[in-house]
Amino acid sequence: MTEKKSGVEKEKLSFEMKDAEKGFIILSLIGELDMWSLPQAKERVSELIGQGKVKLVLDLEKMNYIDSSGLGFFIGTLKKLKDAGGELMLVNLNAYIFHIFKLIQLQHIIPTYDTLEEAAKHF
Numbered sequence: 629m630t631e632k633k634s635g636v637e638k639e640k641l642s643f644e645m646k647d648a649e650k651g652f653i654i655l656s657l658i659g660e661l662d663m664w665s666l667p668q669a670k671e672r673v674s675e676l677i678g679q680g681k682v683k684l685v686l687d688l689e690k691m692n693y694i695d696s697s698g699l700g701f702f703i704g705t706l707k708k709l710k711d712a713g714g715e716l717m718l719v720n721l722n723a724y725i726f727h728i729f730k731l732i733q734l735q736h737i738i739p740t741y742d743t744l745e746e747a748a749k750h751f
Contacts, residue, residue, distance in 0.1 A: 653683065689720030691722070699732065702716075
C-alpha cells in the first residue's frame with residue numbers, strides 16, 4: 629500500500645530481513661502497521677513460513693504507528709509460527725509501541741526484548 633506525500637509515492641510499510649543465529653530470521657517492520665498495510669505484512673510472514681523460516685524476530689524499532697488490526701497481526705503471527713513449530717520474539721519496541729503492548733498485556737504473550745543482543749541470549 630502506498631500513499632502520496634508531496635507528489636512522491638511512499639510505502640506505508642516496508643521490510644528489511646536478515647539471518648540471525650540459530651536459524652532465526654530478523655524481520656524489521658518500517659513505517660505503519662494498520663488495516664491498509666496489514667495484508668502486506670501477513671503476506672511477508674506467510675512467505676517466510678512457506679520457506680520453512682518459522683523462527684522469527686520482529687524488529688519494531690522503525691515502526692511508528694500501529695492500530696488494532698496491527699495488534700491482531702502479532703497474535704495471528706504467533707499462532708501461525710507456533711502451529712508450524714516455530715517461535716516469535718519482538719525487539720526494539722519504541723515507547724509508543726511498548727505503551728500499547730502494555731495496555732493490552734501483549735508483552736506477556738509474546739516475548740519482547742530491548743535489543744537484538746538481549747533476544748539472541750534466548751535463541
